[in-house]
Amino acid sequence: MRRVMTAFMAFFLLSLPNAVLADGFAEKLRAGTFVLHTENDKFGGGTDEFYTNGVQATWVSPVLESWEDADVHASIEMLAGSLPLINDERKHSISFGIGHTIFTPVDTQTTEPQPDDRPYAGWLYGTLGLHAKNSKRLDVFELTLGIVGPSALGEQVQNDYHRLIGVDEANGWEHQLHxxxxxxxxWERNWRLFPDKDPARTGGWGFDATPHFGATVGNVKTYVNAGGEVRFGYNLPADFGTSFIGPADGVNAPIDGLEDSRPGFHVFGGLEGKAVxxxxxxxxxxxxDSPSVAKRPFVGDAYFGLSVRPSSHFAVTYTQVVRSKEFYGQTHPHVFGSLSLxxxx
Incomplete structure (x- = not known):
């Protein structure tokens, strides 16, 4: 079973780019925005529990003048044309991503089952997204496919890294999800407020706000989310705020590419709530049947951070996140940090 699931994931991830490589589109893979994320509860939290580690790489294409000019396969063209959320006069991009996340209970030294704590789990996945955007609004429609369980290699990733840095291994992976x-x-919709006084286009000091609303449906997660972010700084980027690991990544890709990106920096803070x-x-x-706990139906994140762009080609962003309790019996909120390039x- 593990070999079958791993082969399926490999086929899916390798097939994503092939769907858009026809007739010279490979040249476009050398452009666009590449976003690399790492998230860990050692950053600012100093713990090794709950959502303990995540990595994700996402590529967002340059603006495509039309799906036909991009030579996107007919199936993707048909999908784009059938979605009223993105089939309009806005500019369009596509995105591909691959990621891996790890979840553990608080006590990772015991080999006994822990029915009152979060189960061990790994999640290996790939994403395919369609983006529609202008200076005021961004819609993202995204498909995520992956594997939960031993085939996601959560145990190997965590314990191999712990051995490398000389940290105690987690001993309870025998009780992970199947x-x-x-x-x-x-689907997620993002707005940029105050576009008529857009500091990203005029330069200099300024502030903006980037609220969002969305929904995710699937056997891994099903929820409705809403939130927003406020930013203040010098030469604000023309994008839709801070990007995190998970669905609808890539909102920090510039709307018009390099022409909307210039050196600068900003501080930011935001809130997000989910009905799960x-x-x-x-x-x-x-x-x-598998390990489980009684989840809380409402979860909230509060976050703040700093983003620095030394050039139009590169930005580094650090975010500190405080997440409310996610299940009954959890004794404290969870703190983790997010670093993105x-x-x-």
Whole structure:
């Protein structure tokens, strides 16, 4: 089973770029925005528990004048044309991503089951997204496919890294969630307020706000989310705020590419709330008995950070996140940090 799931993931991830490589589109893969994320609760939290580590790489294409000019396969053209959220006069981009996240209980030294704490779980996934944007609004429609369970290699990633840095290994991975293919569909709408006084285009000091609202449906996670971010700084970027690991990544890609990106820096703070109907990492496997806990239906994040762009081609962003309790019996909120590097070409 593990070999089958791993082969499926490899086929999916390798097939994503092939869907858009026809007739010279490979040249466009050398442009666009590349975003590299790493998130860990050692950053600012000093712990090794709950959502303990995540990595994700996302590529957002340059603006495509039309799906036909981009030679995107007919299936993607048909999908784009059938979605009223993105089939309009705005500029369009596509995105591909690959990521991996790890979840553990508080006590990682015991080998005994811990029915009152978050289960061990790994999540390996790939994403395919369609973006529609102008200076005021961004819609992202995204498909996520992946695997939860031993085939996601959470145990190997965590313990190999712990051995490398001389830290105690986690001993309870025998009780992780079982293998299960994962599928999620995500839509998220982002706004940029105060576009008539857009400091990203005029330069100098300024502030803006980037609220958002969305929904995700799938066997891995099902939720409705809403939130917003306020930014203040010098030469604010013409994008839609801070990007995190998870669905609808890539909102920090410039609207018009390099022409909207210039050296600068800004500080930011934001809030996000979720109404959660399903979370496999708390509820357990969908079709099999597995470790689980009673999740809380409402979860909130508060975050703040700093972003620095020494050139139009590169930005580094650090975000500190405080997440409210996610399940009943959790004794304290969770703190983790997010570091992202963005490359514009």
């Amino acid at each position: 293998d299960e293919p994962g599928l999620m569909l995500t 109907a399903r979370d496999i990492f708390l509820d357990g496997n969908t079709w099999r 963005s490359f514009n070409f």
